[in-house]
Every structure is written in structure tokens, then in C-alpha cells.
Amino acid sequence: MERRRRVRFAPSPTGPLHMGGVRTALYNYLYAKQADGDFILRIEDTDSQRFVPGAEAYIIEALRWCGIYPDEGVDEAGNVVEVASPKHPHAPYRQSQRRGIYRKYAEELVSRGYAYYAFDTAEELTALRSAAEAEKKTFTYNWETRGSLCNSLTLPADEVARRVAEETGWTIRFKIPENRIVKMDDLIRGHIEVNSNTLDDKVLWKRVDELPTYHLANIVDDHLMEITEVIRGEEWLPSLPLHYLLYEAFGWQDTQPRFAHLSLLLKPDGKGKLSKRDGDRLGFPVFPLRWVNAEGEVSRGYREDGYYPEAFVNMLAFLGWNPGTEQEIFSLDELVKVFSLERVIKSGARFNPDKAKWFNQEYLRMRPIGKLVAEFRAAEGDRVAGFSDEYIGGVLELMRERVHFPTEFHDATLFFFEAPSTYDEAAVAKFWKDDIPAIMPQVRAFIAGLEPFTKEHVGESLEGLIRENGWPMGKVMNTLRLFLVGKSVGPGVAEMMALMGRDEVLSRIDKGIASLK
């Protein structure tokens, strides 16, 4: 019987969600939705030392901004679910609140001989490690060394019982079987084999915070929550043999999820994985949303930088995956339809900020003008309140192909709402010479009599006038632009004039002629 597809995104609330993490969440979401399955959010906060307040809320908000809403684990208000209900049957979805669940599974493994209590202190192990390092070796807690260390395998039973009863001072370690070839399959990478002798006896239960480690909590929760596929970052690939062995030890192989390990996101230049530093250095966001850490350090976000979530998601989807066709623009719903793990790339994907900007520009160009106007009004407030939707729409229509982000509209459209008060000096020097000061009043008089004042008529008439008189086209047109914009760059002169209206245009020309005299 085919099981209902259920996947999870299981971040650790140790800081803001990195764009690589968003991609992992996205792929999980797409994979789940494609089969009309469930996408679950689970908070893996078993590291009490690294917990960061606000990180959990950030993760949920970031996913929501992207349009990714978990089916399970987060309620409508955006809070992690703590109490079980028909919609959220596996609550709580925060591992720190599930500690009671894990303990018995850890102990079950000990009683069945798959794990053991270890009493070595952190200091003892550190000493062992540095001693080995001095001899250019590596200390590993494994099949070779466990027999000579302080644990329930080496100590007399009554001594073990006494120490365990003290309820403190012990960890539980998984007893990696000796000399086994662990055979694994990855949905993206194919078949992988590893000799168990290269593995170490990983801690399953931590003494320091009385919590399970990732390995135990993860396997137990994935089992309990009936997860069918685990799609996670490549950094987990080395622990895959341990996880296989854990499923085997628990006897859960029949429902063991399939695994898919995603490659890492790499920095745009040089070598290594994408980090916050790269964003600061090269000037692009690494996080979906702005984040301010405890020290007051600010990390910019895609949202605040003016990216549309649709563009961000589209760009992210293509970082390590492609549909096999030449189509590049996909909505989230379209991605759900065409996504497949088979087409996920195995090698690391280098992030390219230019391509990210291009995606945003594409979305800006596709955006309905009505939305653009409403968003512009909301951002600009009183400053543009007196202008009509038609006028603002015309302005944005003229400028949308000249910017990458809606946040650029403010600076780019200033002159549409207020006549320029200064004129670019280089442009003045270039155009305001020879006959131009004498010509412009004639042009002004001509414009005053133009009817109708449309883009087409203004454009053709103006061009005809300039040609008939043998005036220099470039100088005249650019001087007009200079009067309208204050600079020598911008939309077509006739288009701007038609939009601004005759009165405004004449007033700007008068102002310009007067200023440059």
C-alpha cells in the first residue's frame, strides 16, 4: 500500500534561516504538494546552548513570505503547535517539548544491546583527543576504543546500575556494529556504501542538557510523524549510515523514509559555501528577511531589498534544479507541478546575484499595473496622494523597464511629481550651447499649440518641427529632457510630455530656460 507522502522541514532555531535553508524547505514543500501530501514543520531545538530567541518566529515568517505554509506543526497565527489536535496530531512540534518521548527510545536501545551508557567526562575525552592529535592521530570513540573507556560495556553491572541511578553523569552512545558494509540509497545521489568501522559511536543522549542529540530525536520523530522522504542538506550525508543503523536497531526498516541529500549553495566567487560574510562583501542578501542579532548587527533581507517573494522563490528553485525545458519563469504552483527530485543537481550550486536581480526584474515587468500603483501609493504616502491612479500608473509603466526593484521607483520617479530644481551640469555643458538657447523658446511656442497632446502626435510633430528647421535632433530633444527630468537620462521625451500634460511641460521649459540663462 502506498503511504501518504509526508515530508518535513526541520530547522534549528539557532539564527535566521539562510537562503540555503529556504531552498531546502522549498524543495520539501514542492515535493509534498506535488503528490498532494503533507509538509510538516518541526523545530529541532535540542541544542539548548545555541538557542536564539526570535529565530523560530523568523523561520515561520520567512516561509510564509515565500508562500510556504506548513500543513502541520504551525497554526494559522503562525505559532508552533504545542497541543495535539486532529490537524496537528503529532504535537508538540518542538523537540525540546518532546524530551520525555525520546528517553525511553534511548533506553530501549541500551536494553536491547544496540547502545550503551558512557561515563567519560567531556574533559577526559578532550584530553584523549589532544593526546592523539599530538601523535598525529585522531581519537575516535568506536569499536576499537570503547573497550578501554569508561562505559557500561567495561564497568561491572552493579557499578553501572549505581551510576545510572544517580541520574547524572552519563550519556548514551550508539554501538556501531563492527565491520558491516552499510548499504544506502539516496534519491539524488544513488547507491552509497560505507564500512561501519569508519563510523564512531555517536552520542544519542546528552548529559549536559538532558536532551537527545539530533540523530536520535530526528529518527524517532520522523518515525512517529510517519515521514516518507527526508530531503535535507548535504552536510547530513556523513551521518546517513548511522541513521540507517538506527532504523535497523529500532526495527523500523519497513517504514524507513527515503533520503535525498541536497548540495550546498556556494559563494558567487572563490571557494566554499555561501555565508553571511559574502553577502556583506558583495552586496546582496543571504537571508530572506532582515535580521538584527543580539549585538545589533543587521543582516539585510531579500524582502527589505525589494525582491518579490515569487521572484526569490523562482530563483531559489533554479539553484540546483531545472525543469529540463527552457522555461525559467515559474509560479510556486507551477513549480509544484513540474518539480522532481530526479532533476536536482548533485554538485554544489554557486549563487549568482546578477541572475537573482534578473528574476526580480522579470517579475516586476509582469506585475499588474494596478498592484504596482497601490504598492507605490502605500510606500510613498502623502507625497503622491494628490496624483491620480492614471498618472501614477503611467509613470510606473514608463519606469518599470528601467529598474530591477520596486524600491528603486522612489528615486527614479521623483521628477514626475516635482519639477527639477537643478540640472545635471555635464548635460547642460553638452547640450546648452550653440543655437540651442535661441531655439528653445521657438520649441516652447510650438508645444504650446500642439493638439491633441498625445504621445504620438507630440512625438511626430516635434520631430517634424526639428527636421524642417534643420535643428540638431539630439541636442533639442535632450535639452527638453533636461528641462523635464533634470538629467539627460530617462524615458522618451514625447511619452513624458503626454503624461505630464501641456501645462506642466510648458512650466518646466520656462523654468529651465530661465535657470540656464
Next chain:
RNA sequence: GGCGCUAUCGAAUAAGGGUUUAGUUCGCGGCCCUCUCAAGGCUGAAAUCCGGGUUCGAAUCCCGGUAGCGCUACCA
């Protein structure tokens, strides 16, 4: 050091043994359009890491090397 993963133009990727003169997108250069800036159209430069093997034929399969990355915590 050990273990694992990965390897196509500057970047993302396509080509799943022959359809390849290795395609597309971003970026870069040129031309066209043109009143400037964009946008658009056309176009140019630009890649199969190296070495063996399998095969009539290899970017594609296998082996070795090299390089990059990841892991090697009572972090996740």
C-alpha cells in the same frame, strides 16, 4: 589525517553512448533600433579537470589521479 560527496563556457545549467559544429539563460563585447537611459532584435567571445580503460563510437559507463566541498562535538 580519515570517511564521504562532487566535477560541462565567468555563473546557473542542457545534452541520460551516436540526433553535437556541445544548446539555453545571466553576465561580458559588437551591431541594429534611437532624442538619452532602459527594454527589445541580431550577433560574438567563451566549457566537457587530467590520465587510462570499455566501445565501431564517450561530456555521458568503469578505474586512477587531481581539485573543490562536506563531515570527523555530550552542534544541528
